[in-house]
Structure formats: structure tokens, C-alpha cells
Amino acid sequence: MTNMKIPRIPTLREINIREKRVFMRIDINVPIDPDKGEILDDRRIRVHSQTIKEVVEKYRPALVLGSHQGRPGEPDFITLEKHAELLSKYTGYNVKFVDDVIGPTARKAIQELKPGEILLLDNLRLVSEEIIEATPEKQSYTIFVRRLAPLFDAYVNDAFATAHRSQPSIVGFPLVLPSAAGPLFEKEIMALRRVVESFESPRIFVLGGTKVRDLLRVIENLVRNKMADRILTTGLLAQLFLVAKGIGLGKENMRYLEEKGILPLIPRARYILLMGAPIETPIDFKVLIDGETRNVGIGEINGKIMDIGEQTIRIYSEFIKDAKIVVMRGPAGVIEDERFRDGTVKLLEAAYNSKAFVLIGGGHLSSMIDESKLNEHIHVSTGGNALLLFLSGETLPALKALELSAKMFLS
Numbered sequence: 001m002t003n004m005k006i007p008r009i010p011t012l013r014e015i016n017i018r019e020k021r022v023f024m025r026i027d028i029n030v031p032i033d034p035d036k037g038e039i040l041d042d043r044r045i046r047v048h049s050q051t052i053k054e055v056v057e058k059y060r061p062a063l064v065l066g067s068h069q070g071r072p073g074e075p076d077f078i079t080l081e082k083h084a085e086l087l088s089k090y091t092g093y094n095v096k097f098v099d100d101v102i103g104p105t106a107r108k109a110i111q112e113l114k115p116g117e118i119l120l121l122d123n124l125r126l127v128s129e130e131i132i133e134a135t136p137e138k139q140s141y142t143i144f145v146r147r148l149a150p151l152f153d154a155y156v157n158d159a160f161a162t163a164h165r166s167q168p169s170i171v172g173f174p175l176v177l178p179s180a181a182g183p184l185f186e187k188e189i190m191a192l193r194r195v196v197e198s199f200e201s202p203r204i205f206v207l208g209g210t211k212v213r214d215l216l217r218v219i220e221n222l223v224r225n226k227m228a229d230r231i232l233t234t235g236l237l238a239q240l241f242l243v244a245k246g247i248g249l250g251k252e253n254m255r256y257l258e259e260k261g262i263l264p265l266i267p268r269a270r271y272i273l274l275m276g277a278p279i280e281t282p283i284d285f286k287v288l289i290d291g292e293t294r295n296v297g298i299g300e301i302n303g304k305i306m307d308i309g310e311q312t313i314r315i316y317s318e319f320i321k322d323a324k325i326v327v328m329r330g331p332a333g334v335i336e337d338e339r340f341r342d343g344t345v346k347l348l349e350a351a352y353n354s355k356a357f358v359l360i361g362g363g364h365l366s367s368m369i370d371e372s373k374l375n376e377h378i379h380v381s382t383g384g385n386a387l388l389l390f391l392s393g394e395t396l397p398a399l400k401a402l403e404l405s406a407k408m409f410l411s
């Protein structure tokens with residue numbers, strides 16, 4: 001067992017929201033087509049729709065929903081009008097939408113909402129305070145919180161995927177309103193408990209994708225807290241560790257790693273290896289060379305690395321098959337091109353077929369899941385970084401704020 005403790009967080013069973021005015025923070029931040037502004041994958045919206053329905057049917061609150069979408073300045077920073085349409089479609093309720101967050105139009109719509117009705121506010125990051133990180137105390141004094149909190153009887157946080165952000169809509173409200181974690185948040189925590197509080201091993205982490213800097217922070221925590229028996233690397237993370245071990249990847253791949261700002265991370269990766277981290281790296285890759293695909297061993301790499309190779313898939317799958325706990329985050333290859341999905345698809349298959357408890361996080365990897373193969377041993381988390389930061393031992397601001405709230409309002 002690890003020495004990590006999950007704080008006791010209040011749930012909907014501990015606060016009264018029956019026919020009350022409730023502000024529920026959700027995370028329906030989804031991938032957006034940068035050219036058309038259309039939603040590319042609505043999994044988070046579908047998952048939240050279930051719990052929204054549950055809450056409305058059980059407690060009949062006047063339910064106001066809030067979420068962010070993207071970050072200001074990015075192509076996926078858009079209004080939530082389309083999200084409201086999808087929420088209506090998946091919940092079967094008319095989810096009203098207001099193109100305002102804290103202004104008079106939003107406040108009027110909130111005040112007019114009746115028990116059993118649902119209203120979605122516009123992108124919370126339209127309010128500049130929402131992108132600033134600060135302590136719960138500071139966030140509770142923001143205009144955001146001071147304008148909205150008086151209109152509500154309670155606050156519910158169901159946005160597990162944003163639990164690592166210390167922003168007003170996550171940590172400010174719990175200090176001024178009776179608050180609880182929502183059903184989805186609770187379900188995510190239960191799945192995490194299974195990993196954090198279990199004695200089971202081997203514990204295998206399969207880490208890939210492109211967010212290499214974030215993953216190094218996670219790996220450092222995993223090593224410090226002795227959380228992982230093996231870390232199977234794929235994606236760009238694998239390439240970094242191979243370079244750190246002194247293995248040549250060829251000019252093209254080195255140039256790509258440089259463009260992505262990954263080369264300066266080599267000393268940190270070397271240090272992680274020196275610490276004795278149980279890092280495994282691929283022994284072969286699928287590369288793209290002159291428009292053709294080829295499986296090549298390390299040591300003979302020529303062309304652009306696009307996926308892990310067949311031998312690596314076989315060896316990694318064996319590790320996954322024998323594991324008791326498997327945590328997966330980030331795809332193994334360039335899944336946008338169907339020629340390079342094999343690594344990701346086959347490692348996921350090994351996970352479906354293993355007897356391990358499997359936790360899958362992150363948008364790209366979740367979009368590759370075959371939903372017909374899921375069972376009670378597999379938890380597909382809505383979180384990416386929130387999930388890994390938590391598992392690697394960091395305190396999530398959302399949990400801290402809910403804990404503080406319980407002390408203020410429930411004891």
C-alpha cells in the first residue's frame with residue numbers, strides 16, 4: 001500500500017440540495033476542430049449528462065451548470081452553445097443556455113430558473129478571473145464568486161478533470177457555500193482509492209503522448225512515492241528516455257524533439273534514470289520513410305518515428321497481462337493516422353484482456369477505447385493531468401477546498 005491519504009470529501013448525501021438553487025461545476029471541455037469550431041469528441045458531455053440527469057431526478061434542484069472550454073487565445077476557446085444542445089440531447093431535458101457568466105443577463109436567468117430546470121452558463125473563462133490560480137481564500141473574494149454565490153443555496157463540484165486547477169469556480173465557492181463533490185467526482189475518487197489504497201502489485205504505468213514535461217513531474221512523484229513497479233514509455237516520452245540513455249534516433253526525430261521543446265528535458269530524464277526509476281523503453285518502432293511504413297529496431301532507425309514497433313507491443317502487452325494495477329495515459333503513436341494506431345489499440349486490448357484493475361485517462365487515449373470491451377475492472381477517467389497528479393501524490397486544490405468547506409459548513 002502507498003502512504004497516500006485521500007481527504008474525506010463531502011458528498012451530495014451530506015448537504016441538502018432538494019429543490020434548492022445549486023451551482024454545479026462540470027468539465028465539458030472537449031476537443032474542437034480548429035478550422036470549423038465543431039466538437040470532435042463529446043465523451044465528456046455524454047458522461048456528465050448521466051450524472052446531471054441523476055441529480056435532477058433525485059433532488060429536483062434549480063440546476064445551474066458551469067464549465068470552461070479551452071483557454072483564451074487558443075482555437076478551442078469557444079462559447080458553450082453547442083455544448084448545451086448536446087447536453088439537452090443526452091439528458092433528455094431542455095438544457096437552457098445563456099451567453100453570459102456573471103453579468104445581469106446570467107443573473108436574471110439564474111434567478112428565474114425553477115426547481116427541476118437546468119441552465120448552462122457560457123464559458124467560465126470569459127471571466128478573466130477564472131484563468132488566474134490562487135488560494136481558495138483569495139478566490140472566494142473574486143467578483144466571480146461574490147456576484148454568483150448569493151444566488152445559490154449550495155455548490156457542487158463534479159469537474160474532476162479540472163480538480164488540479166485552483167481557479168474561482170473550483171476552489172472559491174466551497175468557502176462561501178455548503179458544498180459537495182458530485183456523483184461523477186465521487187466515482188472517480190472511488191476508482192483512485194482502488195489504486196492508491198491497494199496492496200496489489202505489479203503496478204504498471206503506461207505513459208505516452210506528447211505532454212512530456214507534465215509526465216516527467218508525474219514520474220518524479222511516482223518514483224519518490226514508490227507507486228510504480230514498471231513505467232512503460234511510449235509516444236514522445238519514450239523518445240526522450242531513449243535519447244537520455246544515449247541511443248541515437250536519427251536526425252529527423254532529433255529535429256522533431258527539438259521543435260517540440262523536448263531536448264532541454266534530457267538532463268532531467270537522465271536524473272530520473274539515475275534515481276533508479278523503473279523506466280522501460282521500446283526496442284523497435286514503426287517509422288515513416290519516403291511515404292512507406294517500416295518496422296525498425298532501435299539502432300537502425302531511419303525515418304520519422306510514428307508508433308511503437310511489433311516486438312515492443314508484444315513485450316509491453318506481456319507486462320500488462322500480468323499486472324494487478326494498470327494506469328494508462330497518452331497514445332503510443334500518431335493515432336490521427338490509421339497506419340499508426342496499432343501500438344495504442346493493442347496495448348488497450350492487452351488491458352481489456354488482463355485481470356488487472358485498469359485506469360485509463362486523457363482525451364486522446366479515451367477516444368481510442370472500444371466501449372464494447374469495457375468491464376467492471378476498467379475505469380475510464382474523465383481526467384488526464386488531474387488523474388496522474390493525484391496518483392503521483394500531489395494534493396488536488398479541488399479536494400482541499402471541499403475539505404475546508406466541510407469544516408466550515410458541515411461540522
Ligand SMILES: Nc1ncnc2c1ncn2[C@@H]1O[C@H](COP(=O)(O)OP(=O)(O)O)[C@@H](O)[C@H]1O
Nearest residue numbers: 209210211235330332333334335362363364365
Ligand atoms: N511518436 C509520436 N510522434 C508524434 N506525436 C505523437 C507520437 N506518439 C503520440 N503522438 C501524439 O500524441 C498526441 C496526444 O498526446 P496527449 O495530448 O499527451 O494525450 P491526451 O489527449 O491523452 O492528453 C496525439 O496527437 C498523437 O499524435
Ligand SMILES: O=C(OP(=O)(O)O)[C@H](O)COP(=O)(O)O
Nearest residue numbers: 027029161162363383384385386
Ligand atoms: O482537459 C483538461 O485537462 P487534461 O488535458 O489534463 O485532460 C481539463 O479540462 C483542464 O483544462 P486546462 O488544462 O485548460 O485547465
